[in-house]
Amino acid sequence: MNAFLRLSPVFVFFVILLGLGFYIQKTSADARAKNYSKDYYIGGRSLGGFVLAMTLVATYSSVSSFLSGPGVAWQKGFGWVYFASTQVVAAFIVLGVLGKKMAVIGRRTDSVTVVDVIRQRYQSNTLAIISAVVIIVFFTTTMLGQFIGGAQIFSATTGLSYKAGLIFFAFVVVLYTTVGGFNAVAITDTACAVVMLIGMFCLGYAIISKGGGINKIMATITEVSKTATATGKGFNMLSPTAESSGVASIPVQLFITQWMLCGVCTLGLPQSNVRCLSYKDTKSVHSAMLYGTIVVGAMMVGMHMLGVLSRGVLFEINGSTDTVIPTLITNYMNPFLAGITIIGPLAATMSTISSLLIAGSSAIVKDIYMHSKEAKGEEINQKKVGRISLTVTAIMGIVAVCLAIKPPDIIVWINMFAFGGLQTAFFWTLVLGLFWKKANATGAIWGMIGGLAAYCITMALGIKVSTFHNIIIGIVCALIFFIIGTNVGKPVDEKVGRLFFPEKY
Amino acid sequence: MRKMSYKEKFIQMNKEAKATWIAAAIVIVFWWVTGFGIYAAVGSSVTILGMPAWFMVSCFGSWFLAIALVIFLIKKVFVDFDLNEEGKIMDVSNKDDRR
Numbered sequence: 001m002n003a004f005l006r007l008s009p010v011f012v013f014f015v016i017l018l019g020l021g022f023y024i025q026k027t028s029a030d031a032r033a034k035n036y037s038k039d040y041y042i043g044g045r046s047l048g049g050f051v052l053a054m055t056l057v058a059t060y061s062s063v064s065s066f067l068s069g070p071g072v073a074w075q076k077g078f079g080w081v082y083f084a085s086t087q088v089v090a091a092f093i094v095l096g097v098l099g100k101k102m103a104v105i106g107r108r109t110d111s112v113t114v115v116d117v118i119r120q121r122y123q124s125n126t127l128a129i130i131s132a133v134v135i136i137v138f139f140t141t142t143m144l145g146q147f148i149g150g151a152q153i154f155s156a157t158t159g160l161s162y163k164a165g166l167i168f169f170a171f172v173v174v175l176y177t178t179v180g181g182f183n184a185v186a187i188t189d190t191a192c193a194v195v196m197l198i199g200m201f202c203l204g205y206a207i208i209s210k211g212g213g214i215n216k217i218m219a220t221i222t223e224v225s226k227t228a229t230a231t232g233k234g235f236n237m238l239s240p241t242a243e244s245s246g247v248a249s250i251p252v253q254l255f256i257t258q259w260m261l262c263g264v265c266t267l268g269l270p271q272s273n274v275r276c277l278s279y280k281d282t283k284s285v286h287s288a289m290l291y292g293t294i295v296v297g298a299m300m301v302g303m304h305m306l307g308v309l310s311r312g313v314l315f316e317i318n319g320s321t322d323t324v325i326p327t328l329i330t331n332y333m334n335p336f337l338a339g340i341t342i343i344g345p346l347a348a349t350m351s352t353i354s355s356l357l358i359a360g361s362s363a364i365v366k367d368i369y370m371h372s373k374e375a376k377g378e379e380i381n382q383k384k385v386g387r388i389s390l391t392v393t394a395i396m397g398i399v400a401v402c403l404a405i406k407p408p409d410i411i412v413w414i415n416m417f418a419f420g421g422l423q424t425a426f427f428w429t430l431v432l433g434l435f436w437k438k439a440n441a442t443g444a445i446w447g448m449i450g451g452l453a454a455y456c457i458t459m460a461l462g463i464k465v466s467t468f469h470n471i472i473i474g475i476v477c478a479l480i481f482f483i484i485g486t487n488v489g490k491p492v493d494e495k496v497g498r499l500f501f502p503e504k505y
Numbered sequence: 506m507r508k509m510s511y512k513e514k515f516i517q518m519n520k521e522a523k524a525t526w527i528a529a530a531i532v533i534v535f536w537w538v539t540g541f542g543i544y545a546a547v548g549s550s551v552t553i554l555g556m557p558a559w560f561m562v563s564c565f566g567s568w569f570l571a572i573a574l575v576i577f578l579i580k581k582v583f584v585d586f587d588l589n590e591e592g593k594i595m596d597v598s599n600k601d602d603r604r
Contacts, residue, residue, distance in 0.1 A: 078560040082540055085564040088571045089529045096525030096578065100518045103588045214555040238549035238557055240540055252541075259533060282506075282586055286579040293575050297568035305564075435522065502512040503519065 002335045009339035014172045021176030024184040036385040040181035041362040042278040049287030058189035058351035063149030066345035070307025071321030077237020081304040090266045091292030099285045102276035114270040115367040121433045124441035132367040138418040139360035145415040147404035150349035156326035174397030177354040185354045192347035199344025217312025257469035268427030361393040424451040424474030437501045442489025443482045451478025524582040528574040539563040
């Protein structure tokens with residue numbers, strides 16, 4: 001009975017998501033008949049401020065922000081919340097710096113994907129193909145990681161087996177993304193973001209009431225920290241660097257690179273950038289900056305803080321810190337509220353998967369297939385594009401699910417590089433491409449390949465500079481290669497210059 | 506909505522991007538100074554709503570500061586203009602050359 005009560009809100013939510021997917025497919029039939037890829041991949045540039053903000057935030061908040069992050073906060077304390085709070089700048093920085101330029105240039109050049117913009121800016125097919133391949137590889141592996149995480153939460157909280165959970169929940173997300181396209185992704189992301197917030201409040205209420213109020217919880221945490229300082233067992237939960245036996249477990253260097261990895265460099269993530277091509281007008285992007293900042297802060301600070309406070313409820317755990325949140329939900333919440341709360345982390349996972357899936361599919365269909373047709377001067381049949389887009393999206397999703405049933409080591413391994421790898425590859429390509437007139441194709445190609453190589457090789461071999469995260473190696477190397485390449489390569493031609501830098505003429 | 510030429514829009518967008526970077530830099534500095542600063546000064550002995558002051562001021566403070574700065578940006582720096590260029594579409598990829 002309890003399992004049924006816990007599952008029912010999840011079922012209702014899944015049915016709503018599927019309904020939205022099919023409803024949007026129906027209402028956008030006319031727009032798709034005219035220009036399939038524009039409607040399917042960016043929703044015909046129609047997003048308003050609220051939906052834009054929610055879809056951006058939902059893309060950021062993945063399984064880690066709802067599961068692994070708060071789990072580590074349970075163990076390490078307030079330092080880990082401090083660490084996670086670096087993401088507060090992410091939403092406004094991408095919209096404020098790139099948002100309007102991508103939108104203006106996207107409209108002027110009729111660009112539908114980030115790779116389209118890169119192709120127009122650098123006039124290089126080689127660079128466009130490399131970009132598309134990087135996107136496909138990293139998106140597929142990231143999706144796989146999300147599928148694994150989502151299925152684990154699903155099985156831990158509902159009692160279904162991992163495989164059954166995976167297939168059930170993957171079926172829903174792949175189906176609504178495939179039929180509904182970008183608009184469905186944006187709307188369902190919004191629904192997901194809203195239930196994430198509701199789930200967070202339910203969880204917060206449960207933790208504080210079961211823990212006997214903030215003061216009692218804080219007394220436990222102070223006790224744990226005192227014991228840790230005295231005996232060296234556990235972490236000082238009250239310190240920013242969470243010392244264990246006098247050694248900082250989150251060193252200052254790691255905080256510096258966290259500001260890059262989760263703060264400033266998120267500017268380079270193609271799954272966020274593509275959202276700059278999809279909104280309606282300047283009012284939308286302005287309000288999205290505000291809503292996005294409010295919600296991303298609430299989620300990052302809120303969820304991780306709940307992780308810390310849950311120490312007052314859950315004194316010990318069996319297994320990894322990833323089990324903290326599922327244990328809390330199943331053991332300390334009323335089954336119906338638990339059902340609503342479970343949707344939170346599932347929604348975080350699904351919204352990330354759907355965004356990656358639709359953007360990954362666009363890399364294959366728009367950037368590789370349709371471009372090669374256009375280059376040959378062949379007529380493009382909108383119906384055929386439609387069939388191909390649906391098929392590619394579905395296949396990409398299904399491949400990721402199949403791999404997630406028994407994840408191969410190599411993919412789990414690539415997944416570790418994906419987040420920083422995408423930033424290394426695209427940060428300078430976009431920032432310098434849109435703000436430095438001299439930047440050219442040679443520079444971009446060298447930067448992308450050189451940066452990625454440096455990042456992946458040092459990650460793989462475990463080479464580190466002090467205790468910094470390797471993103472610093474990737475970003476710095478990418479910049480150096482970019483500048484050298486730009487000085488070696490041919491200068492940009494005037495046509496591109498006038499389009500991307502009219503203020504210089 | 507302000508009427509602007511293509512060139513004027515880019516001058517405006519460069520200004521907006523610069524202002525965004527400055528806002529981000531202010532948040533980052535505030536975060537470092539309050540978090541590590543308060544902890545270095547008083548440790549966790551001072552609390553706000555039962556939780557350590559360094560944490561409350563740095564995490565919630567940076568969040569509120571970011572919101573305030575974004576409001577300032579969109580009210581004072583950012584300008585509304587038409588993202589379209591009278592429906593013009595310009596393709597610089599020289600399709601004819603490749604045919």
